[in-house]
Amino acid sequence: MRRVLHILAAFLSASAALAQAPGIVWEQIHTDIAVSRPHCARLSEEGELVVGFSSSYDVGTVRWFDLNGELLYAVDVPWFASGIRSLEVLSDGGVIATGDGMPTEASDDWGLLLCRFSPNGELLWAKAYDIPGAEDRGLDVEPLPDGGFAVCGYSETDGDKDAWVMRTDSQGDTLWSVQWGWIYNDAAVSIYYSDNGLAVLMKGRLPESGGGRPHLVRYSMDGEIEWMKYEEYKGTPIRMCEAVPEGYAMLVGKTVYRLDPLGSILWERNVPANGETWEMYTIEPVIYDGFIVAGFDDEKIEPGPDDPNSYLGRVSSSGEVMWWTSLERETACWFHDVVQLPQGGYMAVGRYGADNYFYLVRFEPETGIGEQEQPAPLLAIGSCVPNPGRGSVSIHWTSAGPGDTELTVFDISGRVVGRSGMGILAAGEHSSSWSSEGLPPGCYIVRLTCGSQSAAAKVILLN
Structure with missing residues (x-):
């Protein structure tokens, strides 16, 4: 189980009225780092921000920053082409990451990438898992109690995708691998271990549906499907995170669904924003209460630019919108992931401008939440x-x-x-x-x- 509580922050509670969004401590535009998309960020035990992404030259890279935004060290995947789409910090301080890549220029197609890094940034190993004739991609990775890993993503052949789920040992050797699909364009986007099984959020297209819809699938540790839930869900699944005390939160388009451990909907809430277009990229739990989402919207402040703006919003554990903020800058900017900090506040990572520079923003601890006189805690x-x-x-x-x-x-x-x-x-x-x-x-x-x-x-x- 992971990402349920990232770190201890200020005591937070839900409020019926929107609270003030946290202010900005600093923001940085790293013009020396061009990214196709910073796919994921996590916080290490030492309080370092670990970010995985693909450079604009198809180089998968992991970079470690301190909480002032200073680059500590970086390591690239030494392949002909690669990209990192998800990573997790391990209990020993190392990192496991997944994505896609071509080990050599002679490689026939892109394979699913799984790579492991030491705590000081050394690449320990990188492996490709390839279905012949298919383009394969890893979208999420989960460390397991036995030291191995569970990975999910998809395999694409002639424009048709099948969801792909596999389990490996601690060295990345495959224990089992399964593919799944309904009609076409299926993918597995998030995976979690809990109670001796794997919960996988999938996108699946049914014969009667015009587009993909979310499927929550429970696998045994041997790769057998134990149950599947999809009838209640609508929309395109983006990400999923775990919730306290149990269950999940699922981001589908612009809607947050709170699910119980068997996938039934407890509540759903649309993410508010200004403008006509907005898109969310990630959802993460917030300690004590609720979830935070990151993405972009197109709010305009005349005569502001006609570009996307970085977006953060927070929803309480009961489904109330607590606050949201949109950052309008001189050019387009997006947030792709966010982490909560030990001392309160957040760090958001994204892209800035037409050159897709690496964008890093630190937010203050929240204020205006729970400032009213509260009854004694139960x-x-x-x-x-x-x-x-x-x-x-x-x-x-x-x-x-x-x-x-x-x-x-x-x-x-x-x-x-x-x-x-x-x-x-x-x-x-x-x-x-x-x-x-x-x-x-x-x-x-x-x-x-x-x-x-x-x-x-x-x-x-x-x-």
């Missing part, structure tokens, strides 16, 4: 001790009512590293313990859920 963590510390951590909390209670612990990349169900607990003061044995030092998030209530706290593990 669930509150009083302390985690020792903190900082090592070994067993005691968590003490108070609940105002009874409820089914669960303790979940995440690392800074959002991966679940501990979970304990406690059943139905009465109102009052409670305590539980969590063993950090076998975990590296760093920042971890302890999250309690009791019924529909939740609370979280940061725990620092020492050497």
Whole structure:
């Protein structure tokens, strides 16, 4: 499980009225980096921004930045042509990435790319997975508890795409590989591990539908389909992320769908924007409450330019729009991904101008959310001790009512590293313990859920 909680930020709560969008700390236009599209960004355990993209010359590259936007190091995939479309930071600080590429100029076609990098940016290995006569592309990758990886994407032959899902070991050797499709132009766009299985968001075209529609498919760890959900969904699926305490959020066109673990819709909400045209590229969870989406809109402030504007918007866990902002600049600009920062605020990555320069913007922590006088919380963590510390951590909390209670612990990349169900607990003061044995030092998030209530706290593990 990943990306559920990226990092601990300011306490945030939903508000019926739109809150003020966060201000900008700084923005940078890297004129030395031209990108076809910065496909993904993640935050490392050390607080570094890791970005994967394709350069304008078909060179797949991963770059590490500090939180002031300074480039720390970069590494390219040493192939004839390549592109990186998704990456994840691993528990050892390394990076796994997927995309597409041609290892040599003599390669017959583009293959699905899977490559692994060390924590200091060294390329450890890069492998191509090729279906003869097809153009193959990886769109998302998921680290697995056994050290291996799950990858999804598509294989295209004569203009027709089939979704492609595969599982590998820690060295990228294939354990199994499956293709799936209805009529044509099918693809698998997001993949997650949970409860000893894989949830895959797919785009599929049915005989009676005019275009692709979302399919949520559950695979066993052996590659067998356990169930499929699509009847309730409409539109073109963009991305999916995990939600707290369970389930998923799916971005379909300009709509956010909140799904339960079996794919049923809990709520749906259109993303607001000015202008007649806007498009979202990604959705990510926000600690404590809701989701953030990134993309562009075409809001105009006369006599402003007739170009796309970078866009961020936030939706609460109950489906309320909390805020959104559109950045109009002298030329076109887009946001393609966003991460939440440990000290609050966000970092968004995208493209700027006709030359597609790498664009990086840091946003302030949010204000105007939850500033009204609030009632006492129904669930509150009083302390985690020792903190900082090592070994067993005691968590003490108070609940105002009874409820089914669960303790979940995440690392800074959002991966679940501990979970304990406690059943139905009465109102009052409670305590539980969590063993950090076998975990590296760093920042971890302890999250309690009791019924529909939740609370979280940061725990620092020492050497």
